[in-house]
Amino acid sequence: MxxxxxxxxxxxxxxxxxxxxxxxxxxxxxxxxxxxxxxxxxxxxxxxxxxxxxxxxxxxxFDPAEASDYKVTEQGMRHVEEKRRVGKLAAAFIQPGDTVFFDCGTTIPFVIDFIPDELEFTAVCNSLNVLLKLQQKPNCSIVLCGGTFHRKNQVFEHHSEATILDGIRLTWAFVSAAGVSDELGVTCFNFNEVEVKQKVLRQARHCMLLADHSKFDAVRTAHFATLQDFHVVVSDKKLPKAYRDLIEGYGARWVV
Missing domain, CATH: 1.10.10.10 (Winged helix-like DNA-binding domain superfamily/Winged helix DNA-binding domain)
Structure with missing residues (x-):
C-alpha cells in the first residue's frame, strides 16, 4: 500500500x-x-x-469561539485514564436483564465501552453523547427521555419526561457529578440536569456515583444529592482516604 x-x-x-x-x-x-x-x-x-x-x-x-463554561467536548479531554478505569469498574455491575439509567457527562460513555456486546439490558438516558454510545450495543433496548436539546451539555430536557421515568423501574442509576463535598453535597454545572438526577436517585433500586478523584472536595453550581444517597461510589485509585472512610461510614461501598 x-x-x-x-x-x-x-x-x-x-x-x-x-x-x-x-x-x-x-x-x-x-x-x-x-x-x-x-x-x-x-x-x-x-x-x-x-x-x-x-x-x-x-x-x-474545535472553534474556540464556541467555548463556554462547560462543554462536553472540553471536559472529555480531562482525566481520561481515570474515567476509563471508572467506566470499566462500573460496567461490571450490570447484569443480564437489568434496567439502567445512564446519566449525562463525559465519564458515562466509558462505562458503555466496557459493557459486553452480547449482554442484554435496557438503558434509559437523557443525553446525546450517551445515546450515541448505547446505539452501538446490539442487545441494548434504549429509552430516551426527549425534549429540548441543550447544546452546552448535550442534555434533553422536557418536563413531561417525568412521566416517562414514572413508568420505568430501574435496577441501577449510574449518576455522574462535577463536584463531591461531604459538607456541601454532590453537585453539577447545570440546573437543567438536577430534576432527572434527583428522580432516578429516588426510584432506582441501587444508586451509583461515578466520579474520578478530581471531583472530590470540589463544589459546582447545581446541588442535587448528598453522599448518603448512593449505595456505591466508583472512583480511581487516587480517591482521598478521608472520603473512603466517609463512604463506609454512610454504609455504602467504594470501588477503585
Whole structure:
C-alpha cells in the first residue's frame, strides 16, 4: 500500500476513534495504529485543522469561539485514564436483564465501552453523547427521555419526561457529578440536569456515583444529592482516604 494511502487511513481511524470518546492518549492511539508515537505526531502536525494535541491527548480541533463554561467536548479531554478505569469498574455491575439509567457527562460513555456486546439490558438516558454510545450495543433496548436539546451539555430536557421515568423501574442509576463535598453535597454545572438526577436517585433500586478523584472536595453550581444517597461510589485509585472512610461510614461501598 502506498505511504500516502497509509497516512490517509490513519487519519480516518483517528477521526473515528475521537467520534466515540472525544480524547485519546497519544501512546494508546499509536499502539492501536501499530506505529511509533513519533510517526503519529508527524501525522497530527500535518493536520492542525483536524486535531489538537493537548497534554499528551489527541482531540478533534474545535472553534474556540464556541467555548463556554462547560462543554462536553472540553471536559472529555480531562482525566481520561481515570474515567476509563471508572467506566470499566462500573460496567461490571450490570447484569443480564437489568434496567439502567445512564446519566449525562463525559465519564458515562466509558462505562458503555466496557459493557459486553452480547449482554442484554435496557438503558434509559437523557443525553446525546450517551445515546450515541448505547446505539452501538446490539442487545441494548434504549429509552430516551426527549425534549429540548441543550447544546452546552448535550442534555434533553422536557418536563413531561417525568412521566416517562414514572413508568420505568430501574435496577441501577449510574449518576455522574462535577463536584463531591461531604459538607456541601454532590453537585453539577447545570440546573437543567438536577430534576432527572434527583428522580432516578429516588426510584432506582441501587444508586451509583461515578466520579474520578478530581471531583472530590470540589463544589459546582447545581446541588442535587448528598453522599448518603448512593449505595456505591466508583472512583480511581487516587480517591482521598478521608472520603473512603466517609463512604463506609454512610454504609455504602467504594470501588477503585
Amino acid at each position: 502506498p505511504v500516502d494511502s497509509k497516512k490517509s487511513d490513519r487519519i480516518k481511524l483517528i477521526q473515528q476513534a475521537l467520534q466515540d470518546q472525544k480524547a485519546i492518549h497519544l501512546k494508546e492511539m499509536a499502539a492501536l495504529l501499530d506505529v511509533s508515537e513519533m510517526t503519529l505526531r508527524r501525522d497530527l502536525t500535518r493536520h492542525p485543522d483536524k486535531f489538537h494535541l493537548l497534554g499528551g491527548h489527541i482531540t478533534l480541533a
